Amino acid sequence: MSQTRVERIHMLLADALAPTVLEVGDDSHLHAGHAGAASGGGHFRVKIVSERFEGLRLVMRHRLVYDAVQGMMHTDIHALAITAHAPSELS
Numbered sequence: 624m625s626q627t628r629v630e631r632i633h634m635l636l637a638d639a640l641a642p643t644v645l646e647v648g649d650d651s652h653l654h655a656g657h658a659g660a661a662s663g664g665g666h667f668r669v670k671i672v673s674e675r676f677e678g679l680r681l682v683m684r685h686r687l688v689y690d691a692v693q694g695m696m697h698t699d700i701h702a703l704a705i706t707a708h709a710p711s712e713l714s
Contacts, residue, residue: 664701
């Protein structure tokens with residue numbers, strides 16, 4: 624069975640960052656006709672809460688997310704909107 628892009632992104636992030644909250648959505652339909660859509664890459668959004676983010680600045684949190692999905696960047700993913708929190712920030 625072939626995985627969807629959302630399922631692959633979810634799996635990669637779950638494996639790399641062991642999140643307590645992970646939501647992945649496909650917003651590609653909102654960008655139909657956009658230049659990035661023509662390349663075949665999709666527009667996705669991620670909401671993730673992970674202990675790995677404790678003490679890290681936003682740019683480093685995003686780097687960890689991008690590192691986890693590196694193999695999909697520029698082929699399957701054109702744009703990735705990231706909301707990344709440490710568990711302590713949600714209390």
